[in-house]
Amino acid sequence: MNKGILIWGYFSAFLLLLGAIFTNNDYVAGKVLFLVSFLSFNIGYLLPLFFNIFKQHQENRIGTFLLFGGIGFFIFLTGVSFFIVSWGGGIILIYVGGAILLLAILTLIIFYRRFYETSIYTWFPVLIFSIFIIIGLISSSINRNVMRLFNLNNHTKTLFIENITTQNDSTYNILVSDSVIISNKKTSKYIAELHQSTKDINEYIYVLKVALINRVEGNRYKVFEGERLTNLFHIQSNVEINSGKRFMLKKHKKATELKTKLNHYKKHIISICDSNNIKLNSFIDITLNTDVYNLSNRKYEKNWEYQNFYEFPLLAIINQLTEIQLNIVLCEKEVLNQFYIKSITDKK
Numbered sequence: 001m002n003k004g005i006l007i008w009g010y011f012s013a014f015l016l017l018l019g020a021i022f023t024n025n026d027y028v029a030g031k032v033l034f035l036v037s038f039l040s041f042n043i044g045y046l047l048p049l050f051f052n053i054f055k056q057h058q059e060n061r062i063g064t065f066l067l068f069g070g071i072g073f074f075i076f077l078t079g080v081s082f083f084i085v086s087w088g089g090g091i092i093l094i095y096v097g098g099a100i101l102l103l104a105i106l107t108l109i110i111f112y113r114r115f116y117e118t119s120i121y122t123w124f125p126v127l128i129f130s131i132f133i134i135i136g137l138i139s140s141s142i143n144r145n146v147m148r149l150f151n152l153n154n155h156t157k158t159l160f161i162e163n164i165t166t167q168n169d170s171t172y173n174i175l176v177s178d179s180v181i182i183s184n185k186k187t188s189k190y191i192a193e194l195h196q197s198t199k200d201i202n203e204y205i206y207v208l209k210v211a212l213i214n215r216v217e218g219n220r221y222k223v224f225e226g227e228r229l230t231n232l233f234h235i236q237s238n239v240e241i242n243s244g245k246r247f248m249l250k251k252h253k254k255a256t257e258l259k260t261k262l263n264h265y266k267k268h269i270i271s272i273c274d275s276n277n278i279k280l281n282s283f284i285d286i287t288l289n290t291d292v293y294n295l296s297n298r299k300y301e302k303n304w305e306y307q308n309f310y311e312f313p314l315l316a317i318i319n320q321l322t323e324i325q326l327n328i329v330l331c332e333k334e335v336l337n338q339f340y341i342k343s344i345t346d347k348k
Helices: 003-024 028-060 062-084 090-111 113-117 120-139 144-176 179-183 185-217 254-271 278-287 304-309 314-347
Strands: none
Touching (some): 003 028, 062 090, 144 179, 144 185, 144 314, 185 254, 185 314, 254 278, 254 304, 254 314, 304 314
């Protein structure tokens, strides 16, 4: 086989390693280098390799099976690469390519012993390349059972939020029609502002979740306005780490925007609470806390944004945003109850 093609194969595998390292460190050039090395390897090495073997063995039909194996291998690696860099269709390509490659290899092993006569140095770059691809796939995914737990947890929290929101709306309607509350314009204003600000921030988080899903998954899994974000197990990035990192922390910095809005809401809700009610103020301060917990000295503890959204798969981020929504409605519930109890006390 042409030595230039072999050198090209080793060089492409080396570039793939660099691309994997850069991608893991969240460098912008990482995914570009990864895809360039992938195309370089397949076009400059893999295709010439299979074509050369096909010419050598076409008289005994080994070349035909090798050709199908090469096509399957090419489709399989394309799917894996698409999966790693968060492009749609990766899983389908992996299944199709893997099935073709498996059938071709099994046929060669069963019927043709001359398959083993191929020199090891010819296939060694393929081995290196495959190892890097598989390591990248394994390091970028986690167990689906863990994701199932996140999905169940998110579903439960969403239903809980809906239930508490209904209670809060009922309490709010009682308060705004209460004669004591109506007579006190300051209190009436506080209650109206609280109820509206809670709706606004929860709507913001909902829109944020929809935008995050659409950004990571693309139009294929587009979430339409008004759809309940409960069962999210069907989305591909349930098992993909770092799927929402750039959206939440890097390019779009949505986590910083969320933190600002959350701190503003917390400051506003404490300002309308009775300062003598230490338990309520403490509850709000802890529930809407945006401080960093000192668990270790790793990178994700440098601020609240990294601690809550760094190196998490999409569903874990969605689950975390749902947790924040739940905390918000719980705080509103406690404050509305405070006003409700006060109105009853004043009547007596």
